[in-house]
Structure formats: structure tokens, C-alpha cells
Amino acid sequence: MMRLQGIAVSPGVAIGKAVVIGQDSFSIPHQYVEADAVEQEIARFHQAVETAAQAIERNRDLVSQQLGPKSGAIFQAHLEILRDQKIHSDIEKLIREKQYSSEKACSEVLRRFADVFRRLPNPDFAERVYDIVDIERQLLRALLGEPHRALQHLTSPAVILARNLTPSEVANLDRQMVKGFVTEMGGPTSHTAIVAQGIGIPAVVGTGPFLTEVSGGDTVIVDGDRGVVIIHPDAETLREYDQEVRAIQAFTAELEKIRDLPAETVDGTRINIYGNIEFPSEARHCLEHGAEGIGLYRTEFLYLGRSDLPSEEDHYRAYCEVIEAMGDRPVTIRTFDLGADKVANQFAFEKEPNPCLGLRSIRLALRHLE
Numbered sequence: 001m002m003r004l005q006g007i008a009v010s011p012g013v014a015i016g017k018a019v020v021i022g023q024d025s026f027s028i029p030h031q032y033v034e035a036d037a038v039e040q041e042i043a044r045f046h047q048a049v050e051t052a053a054q055a056i057e058r059n060r061d062l063v064s065q066q067l068g069p070k071s072g073a074i075f076q077a078h079l080e081i082l083r084d085q086k087i088h089s090d091i092e093k094l095i096r097e098k099q100y101s102s103e104k105a106c107s108e109v110l111r112r113f114a115d116v117f118r119r120l121p122n123p124d125f126a127e128r129v130y131d132i133v134d135i136e137r138q139l140l141r142a143l144l145g146e147p148h149r150a151l152q153h154l155t156s157p158a159v160i161l162a163r164n165l166t167p168s169e170v171a172n173l174d175r176q177m178v179k180g181f182v183t184e185m186g187g188p189t190s191h192t193a194i195v196a197q198g199i200g201i202p203a204v205v206g207t208g209p210f211l212t213e214v215s216g217g218d219t220v221i222v223d224g225d226r227g228v229v230i231i232h233p234d235a236e237t238l239r240e241y242d243q244e245v246r247a248i249q250a251f252t253a254e255l256e257k258i259r260d261l262p263a264e265t266v267d268g269t270r271i272n273i274y275g276n277i278e279f280p281s282e283a284r285h286c287l288e289h290g291a292e293g294i295g296l297y298r299t300e301f302l303y304l305g306r307s308d309l310p311s312e313e314d315h316y317r318a319y320c321e322v323i324e325a326m327g328d329r330p331v332t333i334r335t336f337d338l339g340a341d342k343v344a345n346q347f348a349f350e351k352e353p354n355p356c357l358g359l360r361s362i363r364l365a366l367r368h369l370e
Helices: 035-067 069-082 085-098 102-118 128-144 167-171 191-199 235-257 282-288 312-326 361-367
Strands: 002-005 007-010 013-021 158-162 178-183 203-205 219-223 228-231 275-277 294-298 331-334
Touching: 007 191, 013 178, 013 235, 035 069, 035 085, 035 102, 035 128, 069 128, 085 102, 102 128, 158 219, 167 191, 178 219, 191 203, 191 282, 203 219, 219 235, 275 282, 282 312, 294 312, 312 331
Parallel strands: 013 158, 158 178, 178 203, 275 294, 294 331
Antiparallel strands: 002 228, 007 203, 013 219, 219 228
């Protein structure tokens, strides 16, 4: 069991199978095979080894030609690890005895192998971890094709683990499939965190590096209340969090009963409760939770995640959707606050010593009057 401490940015608890998103990360769609398909699966593994070996050989020859044989020897070492008979034997054993898929067996054996190097006191040997991770990716690429990047096309419930996610990537997550997410980078005031809160997905950011120690399909718990992430939880931990999830669901059901009651303090002072939104669809989400209006509609998210400028019609439709959803309730619409951590593709942002106080928001709008 691995326990990570990060920054809690969106509350709730999520339990699910990991989908690892990185520069070259893969989701393992099938973790087990039927008993009568074991030999076919082993043949598939050996074919993947040959495919990966050809790719590594091409890298070796190219690097040797451009940088010399000393640099090319790095990839020769990769080939030797890839063809190591002990690794092959361990992978085949998992496929035969546990009916693991080739992807799951390769990932588990190579991660175990990497852990051996990671624990060595000699830093030169510890650096070999990254070589083994590279070999794992070569094998998974041979087995699965290109890395799985289409987060919006997940086919089963999952927890997303990533180096970082942009606000637009979070906004486009399938809320039916994505139960929560964890990133190595990020902070509590980032707009990725704000979007996660808005769409109601438990999230933890800023854990520091861990992606090389987890595989697609691993069980993960995301505790968005405490900022805790648990990978490979033991039975007792899983049971405790299952109970907590049920308690949260029960508490939410109780809150639903008082959703439409007026918000008043004990001395009778009326409090207006408004919601903050980034996307028009969130207006209905606010109403479902008893909001009496929209206190802030952040329109800059119309610009993020697209290559062209949103048209006047785009703005009009988005604003109308919010206003129509809220009926006669108040709505405050803010002009875009682009700049700093919200960089749109449509503008050429200059490097500034302090972007948060630089060319952003209304200053950016006045710079581009057209």
C-alpha cells in the first residue's frame, strides 16, 4: 500500500481503477484473459517483445549515427533488459498462473524490477529506474498502440492520475466515468482546482512525483477532504473508505431534504447563497443544490480548450443558457480574466516577471480591441 499526501482541492472520496495519463501513459483495458486463451496471450507477449525490440533498435541506430556509439549503447542496454529471460519467465508465469493479460503482467513485473533499482543506495543504479519505465512503455505501446489520451472516451469508471491537467481537460472529463483525479503538480488556487470543485469531482493535487510507481488498473482511493491518495489499499483501508463513501451519500441525501428552505441565521438574518460557475451547464447543477442565483460566471472558460476565438454568437448562447436556467434569479457575468495561469491559444502572451499582475483580464481586452 502506498500513501501520498497532496493538497485537497475538491471534496469527496473516490475509489476506482487508475488510468495513468502522462507523456507516454497507457490505460490497460483488459487485465485478465480466459483460461483457454493463455497460450495465445503468451504468443502475443512475445510478438510485442519483437515489436518493441525493433523500435529500440531503430532508436539505437539513429542515436549511434548522430551522437556516436557511446550514446547508442544506452539503447543496447534497453534491448538486453527487454530480452532478459528472468523477466520473460516472470511475465509468462503471471499469465499462466493468474491469467493476467500481457499488459498487466508486463507492467507488474517491470514495476517490481524498477523497485529493486529504486532501493539501491548507489545513485547510478537508481537512475536505471527510468530505463525500465521506458522499456515498459515500449512494450505497452507494442501491445496497445498509441498511448490512451482521449479522457472523454473512457469506457469504464476510473480515477485519473496525471502529471498535470489543464482546466479545459478537467472540464471535458466524463463525469459519469471519472470518479476523481490526482496530479503531481498544482495548487489550491489553480483554475484546475476551481473547475474540479465546480463539476463536483474529488481531486488531490501537488502530490509530487509518483506516476512511475503506479500502473493502469491499480486500485486507487482519492480522499479529496484530507488530500490523501492511497494506491493498492489493503482490505481494512478499503473497508473504512467504503463506509465513508456510504456516510457521505447518506449525508447528501439528508441535505436534499432541506435544500429549498430559506438560508437564515438563528437571529433571523437572511443570507443569499449564490453559486460560482465556469460553464453554462453548471447553472443547473447550482440549482439542484439550492443556489438562489449566480454570484460569478467566469466567462474566460469560453476561450480555453479551443484554437479560435469564440464569436459574439458563442457568447450570446452561453449567457442565454445560464440566464434561462436561472429564471428570475440574479446572474453576475464577469468579462474574461485570461492571463497568468489561464492562457488561451488565441493570444500571444509575452513573458512577464509577474503574470498575475501583468497583461491579463481587462488590460488584455483593451490591448486587443478588435
